[in-house]
Amino acid sequence: MSRIDDLKGLDLAVYSAAWCPDxxxxxxxxxxxxxxYRKVDIETTPGAAEKLETETGKRAIPFVxxxxxxxxxxxxxxxxxxxxxxLLVEELLAAGM
Numbered sequence: 001m002s003r004i005d006d007l008k009g010l011d012l013a014v015y016s017a018a019w020c021p022d023x024x025x026x027x028x029x030x031x032x033x034x035x036x037y038r039k040v041d042i043e044t045t046p047g048a049a050e051k052l053e054t055e056t057g058k059r060a061i062p063f064v065x066x067x068x069x070x071x072x073x074x075x076x077x078x079x080x081x082x083x084x085x086x087l088l089v090e091e092l093l094a095a096g097m
Contacts, residue, residue, distance in 0.1 A: 003089045004033050010096045012037040013065040014074060015052050022075040023062040025083050033085070037064070070095035 014030070014037050016023030030037050042049040042061060053059055055071060062074030072091045075082050 003086075003093065004035065006093055007033075007035045007089060010092060011067050012092065013040050013068070014038070014062055015040045015042055015048060015065065016062040016074075017041055017043050020061050022082055026062045026064075026074040026088075029083060029085055029088075040065075064092065064095075066092055066095040 012030075012035070014023070014027060016027065016039060018041065027037075027039065040048050042052060052061070052063055052071075056063055058073075060073070060075075064072045064074050066072055072088075072095045074088070076084050076087060
């Protein structure tokens with residue numbers, strides 16, 4: 001069983017917006033891996049942007065709320081490709097513990 005399969009037991013809520021390229025990259029990657037998630041559009045879901053900023057201290061997206069408890073940044077700004085799937089899987093799994 002791959003580490004990606006382990007994500008299937010987690011409740012993942014992706015906080016994003018339609019205009020965000022990092023959000024599209026994350027959502028495309030998740031869908032391509034067969035990982036289920038709920039999209040929370042910060043522009044159309046009442047209170048979503050405020051919740052994200054209050055709980056993370058950030059205004060950046062995408063962020064993933066894991067099991068309704070812990071936040072994981074859904075991009076890797078320090079990397080040229082902006083997203084490393086293996087690193088993201090490890091971060092999500094750690095947040096789900």
